[in-house]
Amino acid sequence: MKKFFFPIILLILLMLGSCTTRKEILYLQDLDSYANSTLNYTSPKIQPNDILKIDIGDINPVVAAPFNMTSATNGQTSVEMMRLSGYLVNPQGNIMMPILNEVKVGGLTPANVEIKIKERLINENYLVNPTVQCRVLNNKFTILGEVNAPGVKPFSEESISLLDAIGLAGDLTYSAIRKDVKLIREVDGKRLVFHVDLTSASWMSNPNYRIRQNDVIIVEANKLKVNSGGLIKDPIQVLGIAASLTAVILLIVNN
Structure with missing residues (x-):
């Protein structure tokens, strides 16, 4: 009986370790602190291939x-x-x-x-x-990584918000790192890289984070997804696998 006790404890720890906390998942957790804040817009500049x-x-x-x-x-x-x-x-x-x-x-x-x-x-x-x-006429952005519908997305407005862009991509997956979403932009022959923490609303005050023509958004996967080589889609899948293994072990022990 004892020889089966350690694997069960190990699986329970795995289940706990695989769980994603609310602070890692929820968007704009301090949104109330930025209510009624001033909105600043800057018009995008025309670039080659427009x-x-x-x-x-x-x-x-x-x-x-x-x-x-x-x-x-x-x-x-x-x-x-x-x-x-x-x-x-x-x-x-x-x-x-x-x-x-x-x-x-x-x-x-x-x-x-x-x-x-x-x-x-x-x-x-x-x-x-x-x-x-x-x-x-050809406004578009590219979004790659941990989103449900990655790809090149057209839009007709002069610019859209980062949340609009994520919505067009079907939202982020559970495995997405929300604290460091990368935004790549080319301006006047220079490549700029911005890092956005989606769990905080502070970025919403920065006009640079509005999506413009030819922007690229990169959403990286968390360590669990990376270490699994992509086999694990989200923490819920891990819980299901762990629960199944635990049930099998308990069945063996009882028999």
């Missing part, structure tokens, strides 16, 4: 028409068709527009691009009172 939709208007649509890119879309106005007919930002940060030719847009926000093009149209005596709208 696809822009730029519409130029005027009181007289006829005089504005030559400044707009036209394409044969067969009446289709889907996002995919707009991307195919949009302005692709080249590696130097430029786009080629009708009549205006090369326009430097890299490093500018969409609002800055609107102002720049409008000023050129007026200063170069093309239009008197034009309207300009600029929008990025």
Whole structure:
């Protein structure tokens, strides 16, 4: 009987050790401390490989028409068709527009691009009172690691929150390390890496943690998942296996 007692104790310790604590799982545990805090937003800057939709208007649509890119879309106005007919930002940060030719847009926000093009149209005596709208068509981010639906995720907004991004990926798994989620971003030719603790709400005050075009989110697995070589999906699975082994041992002992 005693020779079976030690394995049972060992399995119980394994079960306890495999349990993930509430502090490791729950999001924004100090959220009340940041209630009514000021929200700060910064507009993302346009970068190479962005696809822009730029519409130029005027009181007289006829005089504005030559400044707009036209394409044969067969009446289709889907996002995919707009991307195919949009302005692709080249590696130097430029786009080629009708009549205006090369326009430097890299490093500018969409609002800055609107102002720049409008000023050129007026200063170069093309239009008197034009309207300009600029929008990025191919916003996307990549999320990898311990999420239920990893991959490349498109979004139509100028930027989204980190929680929005995790929601689009189907939430984190039980094996995810929530205290150190990595956010990789390229800005002005430099690669930046941010570390976010999702168990605290303090990061929500930092505008850098809003997801922008081409961001990459990495969610690492906890030690239990890593040491198991991926065989263990979450702590609940460990508890099930341990309970089954314990039941088998008890059955052997009783017989």
